[in-house]
Amino acid sequence: MKNTIIALYFITISFACSNNKQNAVVENKPAEMESSMDNHSQFKPEMVVNTTDFACGMPVSAGISDTCHYEDKAYGFCSAECKAEFQKEPAKYLAAKQ
Numbered sequence: 359m360k361n362t363i364i365a366l367y368f369i370t371i372s373f374a375c376s377n378n379k380q381n382a383v384v385e386n387k388p389a390e391m392e393s394s395m396d397n398h399s400q401f402k403p404e405m406v407v408n409t410t411d412f413a414c415g416m417p418v419s420a421g422i423s424d425t426c427h428y429e430d431k432a433y434g435f436c437s438a439e440c441k442a443e444f445q446k447e448p449a450k451y452l453a454a455k456q
């Protein structure tokens with residue numbers, strides 16, 4: 359009987375420990391997702407048809423933080439400001455590139 363109580367005691371402790379570990383892993387996950395959301399690499403240069411930011415001329419391979427669709431094509435921009443600039447006169451920027 360004494361052995362059973364001791365065994366139960368250790369099972370309870372190890373169960374509590376493994377529970378703590380699981381909680382720690384779950385707590386870490388949202389933080390990792392948050393940091394990947396902040397990372398501008400969520401947009402890949404191969405996802406867009408332009409190789410340079412139309413508004414500022416920066417290569418999109420340096421980092422895309424915003425994209426927009428124009429005539430069924432995706433265009434990447436380094437910033438929301440550059441995207442807004444392109445969206446004012448997309449035809450003008452596209453004509454200048456051709």
Ligand SMILES: [Zn+2]
Nearest residue numbers: 411414436440
């Ligand atoms: Zn730009």
